[in-house]
Amino acid sequence: DAGVIQSPRHEVTEMGQEVTLRCKPISGHNSLFWYRQTMMRGLELLIYFNNNVPIDDSGMPEDRFSAKMPNASFSTLKIQPSEPRDSAVYFCASNTGDEKLFFGSGTQLSVL
């Protein structure tokens, strides 16, 4: 099993640019989560999907953030326009049956 796969591992961009983060969950998992991790706030839930449907997006900071899950094996998190305060590590995780989360290796985002 390849685990949860995220890309890119690192992203450096300039303020105002669009950023797209990608995630492939573990095959057979029906829930997918996007988290953001910073030193100050730790891991914050941004949004989670169940069976490709967004269930809770209350953690999405503002309209600049959007997430999609067009099918069971792919999800994107988009930031447009990006700002320096968006710099963080973004993790994708998946699970099935409300059990433990499996995390990807994360995307380190730096917005200059």
Add this chain to the structure above:
Amino acid sequence: EDQVTQSPEALRLQEGESSSLNCSYTVSGLRGLFWYRQDPGKGPEFLFTLYSAGEEKEKERLKATLTKKESFLHITAPKPEDSATYLCAVQPTGNQFYFGTGTSLTVIP
């Protein structure tokens, strides 16, 4: 409001010096409490799930315990390879998980 607080923020131990990490929580209802280990540059890796007060789980030098208000991760005779950040998460209801900010553990040879 559901809250998870971990202490201490950072802990330095000599190799072989046992200690405990704390996770206190305030939730409306608890389906499960999870411990994860996170190494630098990697995603959190699952260690334990605890479901009810009084429950204990063990894995090598680690033992997790749970009460109605807190959980402890006991580390017995730690080794340098135990150095990592340890995260606690609670699952109040459904399929949502709330994480603490973690304890950064350094074990000195």
